[in-house]
Amino acid sequence: MALVLIIEDNPANLALMEYLLKAFGHDVRTATGALAGVERATEMPPDVVLVDLHMPGPDGFEAARLIRAHERTAAVPLVAVTASAMVGDRDMILARGFDGYIGKPITPETFVEQVERFLRPASGDTA
Amino acid sequence: MPVESSLRRDVPAPASAPSASRPVTPGVSPGDHRGPGGEARSGSPERHQPPVIAGGARGGDQGPGPAARWGLALAPAVVAAVAAASNAAGLLSASSAIVGVAALSTLWATAIGVAYARSAARLTRHRRALGHDAALFAGAPTAMIIADGSGRIGLVNAEAERLFGYPPQAMNGLEIEALVPGRLRGVHVAHRASYATHPVVRPMGTGKTLHGLRRDGTEFPAEVSLGPVESPDGAFVVAAIRDVTERFVFEQTLREQHARLEAALRSKNRFLARMSHELRTPLNAIIGFTGTLLMRLPGPLTGDQEKQLTLVRSSGQHLLSIINDLLDLAQIESDRVRVGSEPVSCREVVAEVKSTLEPLAAAKGLALDASTPEPDVIVKADRRAMVQILVNLVGNGIKFTSTGGVSISVNAGADDGMVELSVRDTGIGLPDDARARLFDEFARLHAEGSEPYEGTGLGLHISQKLAGLLGGRITFHSDGPGHGSRFTLHVPKGA
Numbered sequence: 001m002a003l004v005l006i007i008e009d010n011p012a013n014l015a016l017m018e019y020l021l022k023a024f025g026h027d028v029r030t031a032t033g034a035l036a037g038v039e040r041a042t043e044m045p046p047d048v049v050l051v052d053l054h055m056p057g058p059d060g061f062e063a064a065r066l067i068r069a070h071e072r073t074a075a076v077p078l079v080a081v082t083a084s085a086m087v088g089d090r091d092m093i094l095a096r097g098f099d100g101y102i103g104k105p106i107t108p109e110t111f112v113e114q115v116e117r118f119l120r121p122a123s124g125d126t127a
Numbered sequence: 128m129p130v131e132s133s134l135r136r137d138v139p140a141p142a143s144a145p146s147a148s149r150p151v152t153p154g155v156s157p158g159d160h161r162g163p164g165g166e167a168r169s170g171s172p173e174r175h176q177p178p179v180i181a182g183g184a185r186g187g188d189q190g191p192g193p194a195a196r197w198g199l200a201l202a203p204a205v206v207a208a209v210a211a212a213s214n215a216a217g218l219l220s221a222s223s224a225i226v227g228v229a230a231l232s233t234l235w236a237t238a239i240g241v242a243y244a245r246s247a248a249r250l251t252r253h254r255r256a257l258g259h260d261a262a263l264f265a266g267a268p269t270a271m272i273i274a275d276g277s278g279r280i281g282l283v284n285a286e287a288e289r290l291f292g293y294p295p296q297a298m299n300g301l302e303i304e305a306l307v308p309g310r311l312r313g314v315h316v317a318h319r320a321s322y323a324t325h326p327v328v329r330p331m332g333t334g335k336t337l338h339g340l341r342r343d344g345t346e347f348p349a350e351v352s353l354g355p356v357e358s359p360d361g362a363f364v365v366a367a368i369r370d371v372t373e374r375f376v377f378e379q380t381l382r383e384q385h386a387r388l389e390a391a392l393r394s395k396n397r398f399l400a401r402m403s404h405e406l407r408t409p410l411n412a413i414i415g416f417t418g419t420l421l422m423r424l425p426g427p428l429t430g431d432q433e434k435q436l437t438l439v440r441s442s443g444q445h446l447l448s449i450i451n452d453l454l455d456l457a458q459i460e461s462d463r464v465r466v467g468s469e470p471v472s473c474r475e476v477v478a479e480v481k482s483t484l485e486p487l488a489a490a491k492g493l494a495l496d497a498s499t500p501e502p503d504v505i506v507k508a509d510r511r512a513m514v515q516i517l518v519n520l521v522g523n524g525i526k527f528t529s530t531g532g533v534s535i536s537v538n539a540g541a542d543d544g545m546v547e548l549s550v551r552d553t554g555i556g557l558p559d560d561a562r563a564r565l566f567d568e569f570a571r572l573h574a575e576g577s578e579p580y581e582g583t584g585l586g587l588h589i590s591q592k593l594a595g596l597l598g599g600r601i602t603f604h605s606d607g608p609g610h611g612s613r614f615t616l617h618v619p620k621g622a
Contacts, residue, residue, distance in 0.1 A: 023424045105410055109422065
């Protein structure tokens with residue numbers, strides 16, 4: 001079981017990811033904007049952060065930059081959740097601070113497994 | 128002499144009468160009276176050079192004799208004598224030429240206008256040199272202006288006067304910049320300077336819109352061609368000017384319409400990209416929560432609930448594929464798809480396509496065979512685009528086949544040097560009349576007497592476009608209805 005922070009502005013998508021992760025026993029925190037998400041991340045810090053790239057105002061890239069810049073969260077795995085997974089996007093996403101990405105729409109059957117792949121052995125299974 | 132008369136008729140000189148004895152030019156003091164010898168020290172460049180006499184005047188070498196030749200050399204140096212000089216091209220008697228020289232000599236003291244007088248003289252002699260061409264120049268249906276190296280107009284034709292709205296002779300002696308709108312004069316001077324460094328026949332200010340200024344202050348878009356005129360008296364430039372208002376207006380309209388069209392296309396593509404994002408977001412939740420229900424995460428399902436949720440999910444997924452097709456199309460149409468060109472392993476691509484579609488084939492009880500090449504075949508392509516094309520072709524094969532199966536094969540030994548990746552199915556095949564439209568947008572296959580097959584009709588269209596971007600193409604073969612189909616992707620070989 002891990003502590004997962006989800007930063008996502010769309011309530012339905014947020015609810016889906018939260019539901020799936022909780023159903024598989026993970027502890028979930030949520031934020032609906034980049035800045036609120038960064039604040040929550042630095043409070044905890046979480047074992048992994050899922051970040052929606054498309055958000056009004058400061059976007060997912062800005063959230064990633066701020067999380068990376070903070071000493072408490074600098075090493076936390078960051079996973080982009082994005083619908084814009086096109087050719088070349090992968091390299092761009094990795095170059096901008098993320099450890100990887102999960103394409104939208106998510107596949108419920110495999111989503112949790114995909115997230116768990118990003119957990120660092122040392123920081124997982126805190127409970 | 129015909130040449131001379133036509134010259135006079137068509138190109139009236141400032142002083143239209145051939146009067147070497149014409150009264151002195153205004154502003155010139157008649158009191159100051161120096162002989163030709165005195166003038167030599169006044170700095171006239173003509174005297175610093177050997178007494179070369181331009182063009183037709185040379186004919187005088189065998190004609191009127193030394194005195195007349197001198198007269199010819201000097202007379203044109205004064206405005207009032209321009210016409211005389213032009214007439215004097217080897218025709219005037221020695222005595223009248225000498226009279227001319229005598230009258231002219233009274234003018235030399237005045238510094239004002241000397242420089243102009245010199246250039247006018249050169250032009251005049253040049254005009255003589257033109258001979259027959261002068262008539263052509265004068266009557267040419269294109270406005271033409273001859274200016275000297277300093278940009279002073281020496282000679283214009285009637286069409287130029289008409290174009291710029293000047294009365295006859297009124298343009299002579301003007302700075303050429305007087306014909307250019309004030310805001311463009313600086314640029315024009317620069318144009319002129321650059322032309323002087325590279326004087327060949329060419330359009331002026333290529334790629335830029337030039338403007339002419341009429342005498343009444345109105346402007347018109349102009350096209351100017353320049354040509355160098357070399358004479359023993361120096362370099363002149365002949366400019367041919369065309370009023371291109373009509374074309375200018377036409378081009379402007381065309382440009383505006385083009386810009387509007389491009390803006391409309393951009394907004395269409397923006398709209399499509401935005402809409403597909405907006406449409407996909409709620410689908411994410413629809414497909415996702417249907418999935419959680421089918422995973423029975425919230426609790427057990429009845430048989431009917433499961434059947435209905437499965438329909439919701441497959442409909443959602445179908446809708447998603449339509450949206451993705453539209454987005455792909457929008458991106459291909461707006462040239463926003465950038466395909467890579469890198470070595471791609473056919474074996475890997477085929478394996479990926481097979482693993483992606485095996486569940487779909489298995490669900491219909493079809494075999495999906497992939498004979499991977501041994502050794503591997505490397506093509507020069509974009510891996511994602513190749514996978515997308517083959518997934519579409521294999522997906523079609525599965526869709527249109529109810530018994531048998533679909534197979535993928537790779538052939539690196541084609542005659543044209545391309546690598547062929549073929550997808551065969553044992554499905555319904557295609558009637559001949561369907562072939563022509565097969566790769567069109569929204570082409571749909573209707574089997575006789577049955578419901579149309581599901582799909583947008585964009586798959587093959589997009590695949591063919593992607594194949595084109597890869598430097599290849601997709602070809603089709605069928606032995607007719609009921610005999611299956613074979614689609615082949617041809618892509619360039621890798622290095």
